[in-house]
């Protein structure tokens with residue numbers, strides 16, 4: 001597959017993983033300066049494509065569009081086609097370590113089960129909480145629950161591992177408890193399928209689009225045990 005730039009137009013071939021475990025190539029033209037999501041939309045709009053994929057906000061806010069693009073976890077809504085070399089296809093695959101539903105869509109139920117296990121409220125309740133110190137000034141609420149960290153994590157081959165997103169959430173509760181039972185929380189994460197399964201590869205932090213730094217959070221949790 002190729003990316004070809006002509007006046008005002010980019011022609012790109014996407015190599016997309018489909019449900020029955022094979023790839024289908026589609027060539028589409030989009031305006032120059034487009035993002036990967038724009039090319040996917042063109043594929044989706046082609047009659048008979050039947051592509052199943054997920055997206056909403058188009059600006060790295062909803063967390064629903066995450067994919068592996070050329071093998072790396074990305075949000076296609078903020079990933080430029082021009083980030084990829086001309087003359088080569090762009091390969092799109094669903095996130096790893098999630099049950100697959102269809103084509104590029106995966107099942108987030110286990111992901112949210114792990115977040116609930118550590119008692120993480122998705123919506124912040126207390127906006128009057130003290131300001132965090134400089135070391136921790138990236139609030140967990142920056143997490144958009146996109147699942148990129150889980151897909152990139154080598155330890156997620158064990159589905160019982162709580163995973164980087166849930167452990168980052170737990171660390172946030174340790175910093176700002178909101179009434180949580182912190183002794184119980186520490187007991188929950190201080191186990192084989194908790195912080196001790198992390199291999200310190202830092203892949204989770206490398207792919208996080210919002211700077212949550214789950215790997216750093218896990219290191220801080222380990223120091224609390």
Ligand code: FES
Nearest residue numbers: 057058063065077
């Ligand atoms: S479409 Fe919402 S994060 Fe990409």
